[in-house]
Amino acid sequence: MLTGIQVCDGACDPNVRMEPAEATINGMFTRGTRGTHTQGVKIQALNLVIGDALVVTYQQVVTSSMSYTADCLIKKTGGEDDKGNDLDYLVCTVPPGVGAGLRWSVMMGGEKVATSENLETSYAAPMVSAITGPNSLTESLPMSTAGGQTIELTGTNLGFEGMDLNLVQVHYGFSSEMDGEMDASDFEMLPFVGKVQSSGVQDDELLVTTGPGYGQKLSVYVRVGGQVSAVPAADMLEYAAPTVQGVAVPAGASHMLSTLDSAGG
Amino acid sequence: MITGSNFGPLLGVDDRAMLPMVTYGTRPSTIPGLGNTEDHEYVQDVTCTKDAATAHTKLTCTTGAGVGRDHKVKVAMPGEAVSSMTLESTPSSQMLSYVPPVITRVFGPGSMNAATSGGDLVEIDGQHFGPVAMNAIEVVRFGLPTEFPSGAGLYEMD
Numbered sequence: 001m002l003t004g005i006q007v008c009d010g011a012c013d014p015n016v017r018m019e020p021a022e023a024t025i026n027g028m029f030t031r032g033t034r035g036t037h038t039q040g041v042k043i044q045a046l047n048l049v050i051g052d053a054l055v056v057t058y059q060q061v062v063t064s065s066m067s068y069t070a071d072c073l074i075k076k077t078g079g080e081d082d083k084g085n086d087l088d089y090l091v092c093t094v095p096p097g098v099g100a101g102l103r104w105s106v107m108m109g110g111e112k113v114a115t116s117e118n119l120e121t122s123y124a125a126p127m128v129s130a131i132t133g134p135n136s137l138t139e140s141l142p143m144s145t146a147g148g149q150t151i152e153l154t155g156t157n158l159g160f161e162g163m164d165l166n167l168v169q170v171h172y173g174f175s176s177e178m179d180g181e182m183d184a185s186d187f188e189m190l191p192f193v194g195k196v197q198s199s200g201v202q203d204d205e206l207l208v209t210t211g212p213g214y215g216q217k218l219s220v221y222v223r224v225g226g227q228v229s230a231v232p233a234a235d236m237l238e239y240a241a242p243t244v245q246g247v248a249v250p251a252g253a254s255h256m257l258s259t260l261d262s263a264g265g
Numbered sequence: 266m267i268t269g270s271n272f273g274p275l276l277g278v279d280d281r282a283m284l285p286m287v288t289y290g291t292r293p294s295t296i297p298g299l300g301n302t303e304d305h306e307y308v309q310d311v312t313c314t315k316d317a318a319t320a321h322t323k324l325t326c327t328t329g330a331g332v333g334r335d336h337k338v339k340v341a342m343p344g345e346a347v348s349s350m351t352l353e354s355t356p357s358s359q360m361l362s363y364v365p366p367v368i369t370r371v372f373g374p375g376s377m378n379a380a381t382s383g384g385d386l387v388e389i390d391g392q393h394f395g396p397v398a399m400n401a402i403e404v405v406r407f408g409l410p411t412e413f414p415s416g417a418g419l420y421e422m423d
Contacts, residue, residue, distance in 0.1 A: 145271040146321040212274030212321070214285075214342045216352055239271065241352040242285060242340040246268040247359040 003081075004044035005104065005119045012040035012091045041070060041121065043090040043104065045114055046081065048074045055107040056092055058121065065164055066099035066225055072106075096160035096203070098123050098167055098225025125227040128155040128220060131235035143239045147211040151194070151237070159201040159224050168201060168224045170194035170208045172237055175219040181230040182221050190221065214239045267313075267324040269354065273342055275320040283343060287311040287326050289336035289361060332395035334362030367392045387422060 006012065043056075054074065059067035072092035079087040090106065100122035106114040133151035143149060159168045171190035192213035200207030206222065216239065219232035272285050288311060310329025324340070337356035368391040375385025395401030408419035 144321070145273045147274075214271070214273035214352070239273070239342075239352070242269055242271045242273075242342060242354040244267055244269040244338055244340055244354050244357040244359075246266075247338050247357050247361055248266045248268075249361065250266065 003046060005116065005121055006042040006044075007121060008040035008042060010040060011093065012042040041090075041092040041094055043072070043092065043106075043116075045088050045090055045106065046085040048076070048086070048088040048090070048106075048113075049108065050074050050076060053107075053109055054090075056090060056104065057107070058102045058104040058116075060099050060101055060226075061103055062101075065167060066097065066102065068095055068097045068102070070094050096163075098157075098159055098163065098227070100125075100225070100227050122227075123225060124157040126155060126157045126159075126222050126224040126229045127231075128153050128158075128222055128229050128233040130154045131220060131233050131237065143210060143237060145212060145214050145239050145242075147209070147213065149210045150197070151208050151210060153206040153208060153220065153222065153233070154204055155206075155222075155229070155233070156204060157224065158203060158206050158222065161199070161202055163201055165196050165198060165201070167226075168196050168206065168222065170196060170206065170220065170222050172213070172218045172220040174215055175217045175232070175236060178219055178232065182228050182232075184223070184226070184228055187221055187223055187228045192218065194220075210237070267326060267338060267340065267357075268322060269340065270322055272315065272321050272324055272340060275315055275317045284313055284315070285324065286341045286343060287313050287324060287338065288341070289328075289338045290356065328361075330396040330399070332363050332366075332393070332399065332401040334365075335360045336362065363395075364393050366394050 054072060056070045056072040057067060058070065070092040072090045075089040075091050077087055077089060081087050100120075102121050102123075104116040104119065104121070105112055131151055131153055133149070153170070169187075170193070171187055172192045172194065173190035193211045194208040195211065197207040197209055216236075218237040218239075220235075220237060221232055222229050267287065273283075275283075310331075311326050313324045313326040315324050337358075337360055339354050339356050341353040368389055370390040371387060372390075373386045373388040375387040379385040379387070389405070405422040406416075406419040407422065412418040
């Protein structure tokens with residue numbers, strides 16, 4: 001039985017006893033999607049047996065697409081709970097990941113021995129800090145309404161290399177219509193969609209192909225592992241203004257003439 | 266038909282708020298004494314459609330009622346319905362003109378042996394005089410055929 005989860009800044013110190021309050025909070029991996037950052041998790045459990053093959057996994061309940069395996073060791077504390085159970089710790093290092101509401105399971109000897117029914121951890125939500133590329137307001141080149149151009153988003157917790165691209169989306173819409181923090185339902189209502197490029201995902205960078213759209217002062221939001229960036233980047237996107245190259249009246253039109261062959265009136 | 270670029274995607278067939286707004290400007294009058302020297306405001310009585318395959322580059326539009334020649338065309342992306350901010354093209358170099366008016370019949374008491382003091386009614390039948398609401402008739406003149414090229418000696422009707 002898992003009775004507590006503590007997310008550590010760096011590797012967890014197994015010698016520091018978890019306080020009771022930490023046994024019930026939801027842990028947040030503050031830099032969780034960054035593969036090079038050391039992030040530990042300490043799990044309080046009962047009656048673990050050193051020596052058994054240990055597999056610790058955690059995943060979202062609603063979808064198995066966000067499922068991870070942590071690298072864990074058992075630390076026997078020698079203590080007991082008030083019912084006489086051995087009070088042990090699992091000290092784990094988590095891999096890069098995304099998502100919120102991740103519940104934990106411990107397998108020992110091929111058998112599931114413990115799960116966290118109410119204890120969840122989350123990777124940090126994404127944030128976009130800047131946009132560069134041919135189409136942002138910081139650049140001079142126009143963005144075609146047909147899309148197909150590359151922009152680069154920089155920020156934090158944007159994902160990790162090799163991740164499932166279905167778990168990262170980029171939407172954008174008119175900044176004048178944004179009111180307050182973005183949430184999941186509002187995100188779906190944003191009218192324009194960029195496509196994250198394969199091999200274009202890192203913790204601090206997304207390469208995105210613009211989609212069809214129009215307008216100016218477009219605020220960009222991302223959703224990574226189901227978590228939406230609450231506020232847009234200061235940089236905004238702008239599609240090019242339309243240009244008129246030709247005006248023609250079909251042959252046989254009875255009330256208008258093309259100037260080229262019109263006597264006018 | 267208007268061709269160009271960056272007319273935007275076809276987001277909703279039935280949602281006119283998503284279509285670009287096409288306007289064209291009336292040409293200043295060239296009639297002596299009646300000429301407006303500034304480009305007029307752009308009329309907006311134009312309905313357009315587009316299809317998905319050529320949405321970004323082609324608009325097929327139906328003109329509104331009007332008169333005049335050398336109308337320059339502008340395309341603006343929507344629009345207050347979507348945003349308070351719009352992107353608008355520069356006026357087209359190619360222009361449109363309505364067909365000139367045609368007189369098919371002149372009749373009425375003043376059409377023959379009119380009083381030299383004036384005041385007789387003359388009726389004119391024809392086509393392309395413009396919509397009533399626009400009150401587009403700038404001037405009606407009459408005179409000898411030889412006088413029309415220069416305009417000298419022509420009379421104006423009220």
